[in-house]
Amino acid sequence: MPEGYCVKCKAKKEIVEAVEEVMKNGRKAIKGKCPTCGVVMFKILGGKAAVTAAPAASASAPAPAPAAKGVNQPS
Ligand SMILES: [Zn+2]
Numbered sequence: 001m002p003e004g005y006c007v008k009c010k011a012k013k014e015i016v017e018a019v020e021e022v023m024k025n026g027r028k029a030i031k032g033k034c035p036t037c038g039v040v041m042f043k044i045l046g047g048k049a050a051v052t053a054a055p056a057a058s059a060s061a062p063a064p065a066p067a068a069k070g071v072n073q074p075s
Contacts, residue, residue: 004043006034015041 015032
């Protein structure tokens with residue numbers, strides 16, 4: 001079970017009913033509940049799993065640009 005910090009209990013708790021989610025930026029997060037008070041807990045994972053995706057590479061490489069030049073334009 002993943003652990004998270006419950007703001008209501010002000011203590012570290014196990015996250016129950018944990019569901020792994022992928023956020024828009026490609027990072028993984030754990031969403032679940034506090035076993036004591038039931039408050040929704042959300043833990044963003046360190047991004048270690050997303051390292052292989054290399055989000056920085058896609059931002060600096062304008063891949064679509066050269067491809068668009070090769071398109072046959074109807075004249
Ligand atoms: Zn709690």
